Structure formats: structure tokens, C-alpha cells
Amino acid sequence: MLQTQDCNIILRHYGEIRRWDVLSKVFGWMQEHDMLNIASYSSYFKYLGLSRNAAKALQVYGSIQDQSTRVNVSVCNSLLGCLVKNGRSDSTFKLYDEMIRGGLSPDLFTYSTLLSGCMKLKHGYAKAMELINELNSRGLQMDSVIYGTLLAICASHNYCEEAEAYFKKLKDKGHNPNLFHYSSLLNAYSVNSYYEKAELLMKDLRSSGLTPNKVILTTLLKVYSKGGLFEKAKELLTELEASGFAQDEMAYCILIDALAKGGKIWEATMVFNEMKEKGVKSDGYAFSIMISALHRSGYREEAKNLAKEFEDQNATYDLVMLNTSLRAYCNTYDTESVMRMLKKMDELNISPDDITFNTLIRYFCKAKVYHLAYKTIVDMHTKGHQLNEELCSEVMVQLGEAGFPSEAFSVYNMMRYSKRTVCKSLHEKVLGILVPAGLLKDAYIVIKDNGESISPRSLEKFATQFMISGNINLINDVMKALNHSGWRISQETFGRAIQRYIQKPDKKQLLLCLLDWMTGQGYSVDSSSRNLVLKNAQLFGQKQLIAEILSKQQAASRITNKLID
Template sequence: MIISSLVVQLLAGCAKEKDGYYIAMQLIQELESNGLQKDSVIYGSLIAICASNNLCEKAEEYFNQMKDNCCTPNIFHYSSLLNAYSISGDYVKAEKLIKDMNSAGIEGTKVVLTTLLKVYARGGLFERSRELLAELETLGYAKDEMPYCLLMDNLAKAGHLAEAREVFKDMKAKNLKTDGYAYSIMISAFCRAGLFKEARDLAKEFDASNEKCDLVMLNTLLRAYCNSGDMDSVMKMLRKMDELTILPDWNTFQILTKYFCRENLFHLAYRTVEDMNSKGHQLDEELCTSLILKLAKAGSPSEAFSLYNMLKYRKRNVCKSLHEKMLNILVAAGFLKDAYVVMKDNMEMISTLSLGNFTTSFMKFGNINLINDVVKALHRSGRTLDTDIFRIAISRYIAKPEKIELLLHLLKWMEGHGFVVDSSSRNLLLKNSHIFGQKHLIAEILSRQHVMSRKLGNLHK
């Protein structure tokens, strides 16, 4: 009995985990290998775990296995399996289960009847749901908001917003105890329907009469205020979160980022994503990509590049087109050193046109000390290097006599890889070779290139 109780406690912990079912299976297999036999209590825990993990068939399997092993189901087993049926709204199986339960002499409790209401509501049987809600009221089982919320939520999600609103009004008229769930359902329903004023008004109604609320409700209120463009109320909600020492979650950051983007407050949106990233939340690639483009258009390429790096390092496999978009933004902004890093790391994903624009810009205006590196990177990737690239590079070096070593390195590299300077660059080099103090060396390299050029010409005749 002590061992069984301990196992149940361990299984209860599994139910709270994201992969709770698989963790529970590992535990059961290990215990069974050591001779543990499942009893009705353990079966009950397994059925409940299956229900909470949306594994209806597995829940049925354990329920039937329990009966085959001569363990008599109790109200907890029936309630847990009924909850599994509520996931898909399988009212046929649910009604059969209720009949079996009644035949076993077990009467429906508040939990069982409320769960059956959830099955009907999710299954779209709204008339039956209303009848059962009336029965719950008669039995005194509808003194809180939960049964009304189940009906209201599924009506709204099925597109019956007016009927959901009537259920909400009926619940409010009865002065039933609420922790904000009903308000959250209706505010979310109004937002989905695009009724932002109604959502905001209902949010204000709840906010005015409730000093404290949890993060889920705060996010719901925040969404309503953001959708209606009520900046004052948005700021008030953020202050309230600070006062209640409630930490924002992924949803909070998403709501705020989308709102700031809609209001063209791109710097605030960037700061929000930056804060979100620092707290370890997963970044939304689509939203971040949209913000990157908007930041660039608004004249904030540095923030756009910073956001690109956040997204790239947080999510390794970003959309291939993002690299090219970022390269074009950096080239247009003149951030050519950063553009070189993007180009070098993602060259195979960048179009010939964008790569050509980058190369021309870098040869003309980029860091002169990196010109040779750019040329080599392009060649390694198999990209075409035309004479204009070398012509611009050589012109840059001639204008900076102190960069003679880089010029010589480029000329030797060209010779070693079958490239020759064009006639205009050749004349320019010979004309200015005295400036570098390397007249004979430059002349020798050019002479060898000329011989190689003639040989290549003869081969192609």
C-alpha cells in the first residue's frame, strides 16, 4: 500500500510535465520489471495522465485493462475517462460510459456532470448542454462560473457569439462567483470577432472591480487594450504587472510587439523583443522578420541587424530568404563590414543580383583591408569574378600607396588562380608603379599575366 501511494505521488508529478505520459510510462515499466502490479489507484492515475495529454485511446485501454484485471472502476476512473472523451467532444462514448456507471450503481457527481457538459459543448450539442446546465442549477451544482464558461466558450468558438453573450449575461445576473475566466472568454471572443471596442469595454469593467488577477487574465486585458489602440490602458496594465510582481510570459511579449508594430512604434517593438530574448523566450520568426524590415525602412538598420542576430542564434534554421534581405539592408545602409559577415556565412542562399550589388559596393566603399578576403570568399563559393571587381579593387589600392602589400598579394593571387587584369588596370598600374617603390616587381607580375592571357587566348581559338 505504501509503495502504491508513493507511485501515485510520482505519477501525479508526471501529470504536470509536458511529456508527462512518456515519463509515466518509463516509471511504470521500471517498476513492473521489479515486480510491481498495477492496482486501481495506479490505473486511475494513468487514465488521468492520458486524459491530460489528449491520449483518449490510451485512457480507454487502461480503463478496460483495469476491468480485465478485476479492478472495479470507481467514480474517479469514470470521471477521468469522461474527461478524455471531452477532448474531442465524443458524446456517443461519453453517454455509453455514463450508462455503464449508472448500471454499476454509481451516481453522477458535480464533477461528472460538469465534465459531461464539457463533452456536449465541445461536441456541438448546445441544446443538450443547456438542458444539462439547467439540471446542474437545479441540483445546486452551478454556483460558480465553470459550467457557464464551458458552454460560453464553445458557443463563441463555434461562431455563436450572440448566444455566448446571453449565457454571460445570465451568469452575471445570478451574481455567481468568478475569478475572471468568464470575462477572459468573452474578451477573447470579441477580439477574435474584431469587436475591439466591446472587448475593451468589458476589459475595463473587469479591471475596475478587480485589483488582482493572474497572468492569463492580464494578458487577456492587455490584448483587448492593444487591439483597440488604447495606449493609456496598455501602460496601466504594464504598471499593474510590475505592482503585482507578475513576470511577463511569451504571450505578453507577442501581444506587445504586435501592438507596437501596428502603432509604428518600431523602437519600442525592438526593445520588447530584445527583453523577450534576454529572458530566454522563443522568438517568432515571422514577426521578427516583419520587424526587421520595418526597422530598416524607418532608418534603424543597426537595430534590424541586432534583431537578425538574435533570431539567427536563437533559432538556427531561419528562413533562407532572411539572409538576403538582411544583406540588402546592410548594403543600403553602408554597413559593409557587417554585410560581409552575412554574405560569407550564407553565400549559397543569396541571389546573384544581391551578391553583385554587395560586391560592387564593398569594392568601392568597404574596408580596404578586407577587399582581398571578399574576393577569395567569392571565388571559394564558385561565384563569377568579373574584371570590374579587380579594376575597382586595384584603383582603391593605387589611391592608398601604403597598401602595397595588399595590392601585391591580390596580383599574385590573381596570377595563381588564372585571372588577369584588364588593359585599363594594367596601364594604371604601370603608370603609378613608381609610387609603390615596387616598379620592377609589378612589371614582372603583369608580364607573367600577359603571357598567361595570350596562352589562354590561343587555347580558345
């Protein structure tokens, strides 16, 4: 007796109470029994957005397309909202393009959703202007929601004058600004600390009959704090406390952070201690700000003690607080605490980010535990994180100096193949590690691929060492790589190679190939090497053959020298 509309009610129920596992089971059952309609998809996408599961939403949308099911603007809007909430900007605008190609006409909700996705885009303001032009060309009229989103975009991209213009236009079009509009414009003022404009805006807000809420007062606190008006900020914090708007740590964090960055570390400490005395709950943000501020000011022991205090009082961590505490322990060489934090990460199933990895790499290097620094770099690379070239280059050199040239070469290769262009000096640095260590085959690979980035002096050092003790079967390949780098190979280098070949009669064919190649490149052997070859001509069967090759060499060399002159 169940109808699709009944199932939709059940679906929405589990979405509203945030039972994401049951939500997906209900949707799956509806899908299995062919009891889905447009409203089902629209609701499901909405709740997938709230549960931060954009991947599932895209998967379901893909199944709709495979079934050639016709969707409407409402379904697309719900999916757009899901993608925006999850920061999937590429997928968001790709879906929008599909809507247009599919003949769907976007409505104001579509544009409002797309505009909200512009807030965190690098060129979000320019993209927002494109959308506004499209909106106008379709004959749609901007409403107060669109204006509010535009104000927020201007604030997030530091377009203060444009925000003021949109706020004025909002009023001119007959819309009454609400608290969100005032808050967004205040936010724009906070970026550049326009406190005088902020105070005038507050007067306008009150005269319009609105009462400032927690968001408005907290944003004004940000304006005062960033502007260095700490006394006004403290007075406003007192007002927030009296209004019951300072029961969480955010307001305190704004003032503490501004005081610390303004060089007033002890005033920041006083506000932090007051916050703790008043029993304000901290999720770690205030602790993180204070620990970082103490470290920047050189109070490393105090920073470590504060990290330990938070650890003793809290069983759970987020990644930001964990990184902050880890850095505090690393800076005081508290190895036991560092290892304890790493164990806590595993227990809490927290995945390390770039900051975590780089903090550990620096710490292990300073502690001269190079094998752990190397393992951390390997782990970082394996998990797809972008390696910090400056840091890894430093580690590579330290590994070489510590007697780990193979690991140093491995770090070099990880940087080289991490889909980025590395600094040219890196190739020479690794060459300076490999050649003294006798890893000449690896050094040859570096020169073969990047010889033009290496100095003649380093090339000559490598060539000398390779001709003496490198793999004899690779000598000719090495010569070609050296020549390709643009370095003019010295006669001493050729002389050493010839001596190696003479000592190994079974390599006579390689020597003949080398002499023939030299002729083609305009090289010739010196008199000493020439006499050595002729003296041992019997090794090659025909003395006449050797004489002809050497004669051709001299002729080719004279031509090359004339061209150079």
C-alpha cells in the same frame, strides 16, 4: 528534551497550515541541531512540492548525497512527488535512475508518482507503457490507483480505445471503479466528443450505486459542448446550478468557449451575461474567453469595453487575463490603456511571457513607434525568451525602412545568436538594409558568415558599394569572403578595388597581396585594370615585379577557364 519525532510533528504542522516560511525555518533549525531522520526529509519534500519549490528540494537532496546519508524509497517517493508537481520531468526520471543504481526497489507508490508525471510529457503514453512493463517485471500488481492514472494519461494523449481497454481490465481484475476512474474515461470521450459513449458510461456509473459529483457532471458538459450538443449542454448547466455545482465560472466557461468557437458568438454572450447576473464569481477566465471570442469575430470595440469592465471590477490579474486585456487594447490602438496595463504588470510583479512581448511588438510596429518595438525585442531577448522569427524579421525590415539600420542589424544579430537556425532569406533581408545605409562593415560580417545563403545579385550590389566606399583595409578580406560564398567575382569588382589602391599609394602592399591572391584563385584583371597597374608600376618600386605577377595571373586564368569549359 525535544526529540526528532517531536520536531517532525512541528514540521508537519506548519506544512499542513501552509506556512512555508516557518516550515523552512523549522527544517533549518533541525538541520543545524542534527535532529533529522528519514521521516523529516520525507515530510519536507512533500511540502516543498505543495509550495512549488522543487529547486529547494533538489538542493536539500544534494546535501543528503554530499553527507552520504542513506535514503530509503519513502524519501525518494516524496521527492519524486515534489518534482512531478513542479513539472520537472527531467529531474524526475534522473532521480528514478539514481534509485535503481543505488539498489532501491521502487514500489507501487513510486510507479504511481512516475506515471502521473507522464500526463504532460510529449510522448507520455509511450513512457507510461515502459513503466508498466517495468512494474510487471518486478512482480508488482497494478492497483486501482495505477489504473486511474493510466486512464488519465490516455485521456490527456487522446488514446480513447486504450482508455476503454484499461477501464474494462480494471473491472475484470475485481476492482470497483470510483468517480475518478469514470471521470478520466469521460475526459477521454470529451476529446473526440463521443457523447453516446459518454451517456452509456453515465448509466453504468449510476447503476453501480455512485452519485455523479461536480467533476463528473462538468466533464459530461465538456463532452456535450465539444460535440456541439448545445441544448443538452444548457440543460446540464441548469442541473449543475440546481445541485450547487456551478458557483464558480468553470462550467459556464466550457459552454461559452464551445459556443464562441462554434460561431455562436451572441449565444455565448447571453450565457456570459447570465453568469454575471447570477453573481457567479469570475477570476477572469470567462472574461478572457469572451474578449478573445469578440476579437476573433471582429467586435474589437466590444472586446475592449469588456476588458475595461473587468479592469474596473478587479484589482488583481493573472498573466492570461492581463495578456487578453492587453491584446484588446492594442487592437483598438488605445495607447493609454496599453501603458496602464504595463504599469499594472509592474505593480503586481507579473513577469511578461512570449505572448505579452509579441503582442507589444506588433502593437508598436502598427503604431509606427519603432524604437519601442526595438526596445521590447531587446528586453525579450535579454530575459531569455525565444524570439518569433517571422515577427522580428518584419520588425527588422520596418526599422530599416524607417531609418534605423543599426537597430535592424541588432535585431538580426539577436535572432542569429538566439540558439536557433534562422531562415536563409533573413541574411539577404538584412543585407538589403545595411548596404543602402552604408553600414558596409556590418554587411561584410553577414556575408563572411552566411555568403552561401545570399543571391549573386545581392552579393554584386554589396561588392560594388564596398569597392567604392568601404574600408580599404578590409578589401582583401571582403574578396576572400565573396569568393568563399561561391560567387565568381567579376572583373569590374577587381577593377574598382585596384582603382582604390592606386589612389592610395601607401596601400601598395595590400594591392600586391590582392594580385597575388587572384593568381592563386585563377582570377585575372581585365586589360583596363592591367594597363592602370602597369602605368603606376613606379609606385611599387619594381616594374618587373608587377609584370611577373600579371603574367602569372593570365596563365593561371587560362588554366582555370579550360577546367571550367
